[in-house]
Amino acid sequence: MTIFREPLVIFTLVSGLLFFIGDRSDTPDRSTIAISDIDQQNAVIQYQRLKGAALTEAETQEALQSYINDKILLEEAYRLQLHDDAVVNTRLINKVKYLFTANIREPSDQELYRFYQKNKDRFNLSDTNRTGYVKAVDANAFSQVRKYVYGAWKNQQKEQHINARLRTLKNQYHVEIESAEQ
Structure with a gap:
């Protein structure tokens, strides 16, 4: 079989094999979502305002977990390129305009x-x-x-x-x- 001695064929097979192996890796691609102290404080304050009273320790943890969940969902929306949606863009633009004029x-x-x-x-x-x-x-x-x-x-x-x-x-x-x- 002389076809397997051709450099182009060997390159194509090795490249395909490497691509296939690399694509099947067991380690999921994980992105880091950084939650600062200020983010945590703001999440708790916002949750506290909604409740209208001081939070218990369990409610504080719930507020933080809710914030983390929202950040994860937002990252997923970006990954799915949902931020390219016209309605979402309009809402984001309006929010920025509101911040500029608040x-x-x-x-x-x-x-x-x-x-x-x-x-x-x-x-x-x-x-x-x-x-x-x-x-x-x-x-x-x-x-x-x-x-x-x-x-x-x-x-x-x-x-x-x-x-x-x-x-x-x-x-x-x-x-x-x-x-x-x-």
């Missing part, structure tokens, strides 16, 4: 009134406009549209905060747009 201060009445004066055209309709800001019958009275002015002001502040954070983040990432034409 500390927006409340406006004073003077700030709201100035915002109203600068943007009166957005609040001068007797019915809801395209953007959904106004339902008041007399939109010229600030007191009638105050809650809509507040909503518009808050949305503008959120957008400004998100854009500011995005400008900072864009400096930390290099984005390459790949062309389908090659």
